[in-house]
Amino acid sequence: MPVDPEYIEQLVLEEITGTISPEDSITLKRLLEQEPEAYAIWQRLHRQLTGAYIRSVRDNLPEDLPVEQVFATLRRRRRRKIFTGSLGVAASLLALVLVYKIMLPEHEPVLPAPIPxxxxxxxxxxxxxxxxxxxxxxxxxxxxxxxxxxxxxxxxxxxxxxxxxxxxxxxxxxxxxxxxxxxxxxxxxxxxxxxxxxxxxxxxxxxxxxxxxxxxxxxxxxxxxxxxxxxxxxxxxxxxxxxxxxxxxxxxxxxxxxxxxxxxxxxxxxxxxxxxxxxxxxxxxxxxxxxxAVLSWKSGYYVFENTTVSEIADVIERTYRVKVILDSKATAEKTYSSRLEKGAPLEKFLERLKTLNNINYQFENGNSIVHLLYRP
The missing domain is CATH 2.60.120.1440 (Jelly Rolls)
Structure with a gap:
């Protein structure tokens, strides 16, 4: 799908400042997983908006700038276009928000932004x-x-x-x-x-x-x-x-x-x-x-007891680095009791799911996406 760089930058800036909505957070995660250009933008902004750059902005801030003014500006900015140049206005505003948000003395340790x-x-x-x-x-x-x-x-x-x-x-x-x-x-x-x-x-x-x-x-x-x-x-x-x-x-x-x-x-x-x-x-x-059931993951497998396929899909994504798409509400609500071995091929588990619960599966995009569909 086409990627709008300005839209991606907007989402990433809101993610860094903690102002991103749950819906937009899901959208950003999906874009980072599926679009190399989106991930490149994420890397660039995270790299540029940490460390020395933030400290330099902190040093040049007026001491009497009200924090309310910074956040009001950010709220007005929401969903507008971003013009960054090398860093630009959006990055400078982000730095202001970060500085006022953390409000930490210089000697206190601060980690760079996390990598997904x-x-x-x-x-x-x-x-x-x-x-x-x-x-x-x-x-x-x-x-x-x-x-x-x-x-x-x-x-x-x-x-x-x-x-x-x-x-x-x-x-x-x-x-x-x-x-x-x-x-x-x-x-x-x-x-x-x-x-x-x-x-x-x-x-x-x-x-x-x-x-x-x-x-x-x-x-x-x-x-x-x-x-x-x-x-x-x-x-x-x-x-x-x-x-x-x-x-x-x-x-x-x-x-x-x-x-x-x-x-x-x-x-x-x-x-x-x-x-x-x-x-x-x-x-x-x-x-x-x-x-x-709760602690089995430490031993290399997961135990499912009347677990919804929606919950199982989350486990599959974390275990096999794939995106799971549930093609119907009935699929998501279907329950399943069995176990998933972390080291076993995903197809082996999906075949068992198909045999016992009539849930078909289909891979796409080089096996990076799997669709699940319940067929009564």
Missing amino acids: SFALKTVALQLPGGQLLHLGSTQQQIVDGITFRETAGTLSWSGANPSQLARVIVPPGKDYTLHLPDGTEVKLNAATTIEMPLAFGRSREVTVKGEAYFQVAKNREKPFLVRLPKSTVQVLGTSFNVNTYDSSQVRVALESGAVKMRTNDGDVLLQPGKAVRYHPGTRPIAAGFDAH
Whole structure:
């Protein structure tokens, strides 16, 4: 399909500033997946609007410019054409918004904008200076005095300080394990991002988008905090799973120990064997969960128990790096009980789905897109 560069730039700028709507976010993701020109624009803007450029704009800002004025200008700009030149007015305005949005002193660490997980083929470590280390080589790497080591799919490091932030990005079809400096182990599922300091100072805090399983090292002096969308999980030492793939809910399942989930709608204390699905705007409530189904991803497969094909499609996309299109509402609502082996060919799973549930499949665009259609 034809790509309008100005429209793509508009979406990317709104994504960076956090003003993009859910609908536009879906549109941008689809364009980045399917249109090389759109991804090239995304790369250019993210590269140009971080680091030294933002600092230079910050240095030249008038101290009395009201933040309300900046955001009012951005709102008026919405859906207008963007004229960037090399960077231009839109980029300058974006820089103003970023500066006023973060409101951070110069000494506080700031990471570059994240790279979408689907844009990577290997697990990557993004460092404060913008360096991107591709992981999986099992080789030791030294960057800015920090020694990174990989052993059997697990990354550990030494020589860092709390002012250094990092981001680990796991693409679809992969998973990865981190051994944090405090002894905590984190297993990251496909299409997951974690942000963290490379060394813990007075606190232990990380931010997760996607799915991760934590085995937290005990330290009563420093509770471990996992930041999730509109909620926080606080622990001392325990094993638990967090899942934020669905933007409308946050799921936390506790295997051992105890955790407190803090939200704007109330707090809930979880005991082993309990889980919570938090929908912003409703009070979180703990309930039992099937540990085999929820945690099976750590063992290399997914368990489906009366799971809708709509949910299964999301798992297929993350596992096989394909776009799944459901060709009818009946297809999306059909349920299925079985399992999906991460290392097995996708066709094998789809054939079983076709045999047991009468759901036909068809690949297109070099097998990067698969259509599913229920035929009674």
